[in-house]
Amino acid sequence: MDYNFDAIIDRTNTNSIKYDHRAFGKPEGAIPLWVADMDFMTAAPIIRALQKRCRHGIFGYSEIDDSYVKAIRHWYKKRYNWKIERDWLVPTPGVVFSICAAIRAFTAPGDPVIIQQPVYHPFMSAVTDNGRDLITSQLIIEDGQYTIDYWDFESQIIRNNIKLFLLCSPHNPVGRVWTRQELLRMGDICKRQGVTVISDEIHSDFVYSGHQHTVFADIDASIADITVTLTAPTKTFNIPGLQVANAFIPNDDLRARFVQEIQKTGVAGASLMGIAACRAAYERGAEWLDQLLPYLYGNITYLQNFIA
Ligand SMILES: Cc1ncc(COP(=O)(O)O)c(C=O)c1O
Known part of the structure; x- marks a missing residue:
């Protein structure tokens, strides 16, 4: 349609x-x-899936099932060639919720956590609200685009004995789709220094021609082993009010600690409507997204021309 x-x-x-x-x-x-809350009506298959749940009229406690997992696996395989194992998946109510849980799971109060500024503001509050020490490595502008000061990044990690890094990939707000080479260099530093990586990839579906999103954990098995990948269909399909996100954690120990921390919050998994919408989005939402992306690119071009 x-x-x-x-x-x-x-x-x-x-x-x-x-x-x-x-x-x-x-x-x-x-x-x-x-x-980041768009003014477009979401994809028709998502609305239909939600209407179906409404017609049923019972809104009980809910849990994901095989069809949900299949839909996610299909999406990531088709769009990113990333093969997800069922065991890695931990559904949550949101990405920021998951960042906060991960901070508490993998660090102790007072521990330092590193971020790359400028970055989506809850990266800061997630660290400070949870009583951790915020350490910043500033992104730098080179040839008209933001890039990473690897020397500063590694020096800060060593100097502050940092064990947790919050990566934003693609990066909000600087708009960079980190290349495989850039991610590899950050991954090598983190492996060398024993740093766990929380990779927030919520914006991965908004990538335009000439760029390719690389799933950080898919670079190699050793990077997968230190990484928690956070994703959600909510930015892509404009459904953030439905509160659904998916964390992927291949390392058993990291996953167990993350799940344990989530249990402590008393909030489990995603909502009933979130589950229905996520499944419909990843099963049948591609047509909507493939029409949305050129439209958004037109808006970007309009804005660039206006500012120029
Ligand atoms: C980088 C990034 N992460 C997470 C979120 C919010 O995710 P959630 O609504 O699942 O907490 C946003 C929203 O703009 C974002 O830009």
Whole structure:
């Protein structure tokens, strides 16, 4: 089907933190460009899957099943050639939730955690709100794009005895799709220094022509062994209110510690609607995404021209 991304849908009075300004303490009339929450209706198969759950009328406690796992495996194999094992998967209510859980699982209060600035702001609050010490390695601009100061990155790790790195890949907000070579260099440093990597890959589906997202954990088995990969269909399909994300952890010990930390929160897995939407998105959402990407690229070009 043809999707119409030009349709303007009124989102006021829908409990939207982006639009219901008065309720959420924002100035009336502000143009809300601060949050990664798109104004497009999501893919038709997702809406149908949610309607089906609604018609059933029972919204009980829920758990993922084989069809959910199959849909995710299919998506990552087809789009990234990444082969996911069933055992690696830990469903969660969100990526930021998972980052916080991972920080508590893999470090102790007061321990340092390294991030690369500028980065999505909850990377900072996740560290400081959990009583850990925030260490920054600044990204640098070279030839008009952000890149990594590997010397600074490794020096900070050594100097501060860092054991946890929060990687944003692709990177929000600098917009870099890290190349395989860049990821390999960061991976080598982390292996050398005994650093566990939380790789937030929530933006991996928004990659444009000429670039290719590399799953950090797929570079090689030794990198997979130190990595927690965090993904979600929620940015891609504009369904963040449904609270569903998927963590992939090949290393048994890291996975057990992560799961144990999640158990302590008293919040288990993804929501019933999140599960239904995630499965539908990865099974039947590709057509919508493949139409959305050129439309978004048009918006990027428009913005670039406007600013120039
Ligand atoms: C890099 C990054 N990670 C995570 C999130 C939010 O993920 P979640 O809603 O699953 O917590 C965002 C939202 O903008 C983001 O940009």
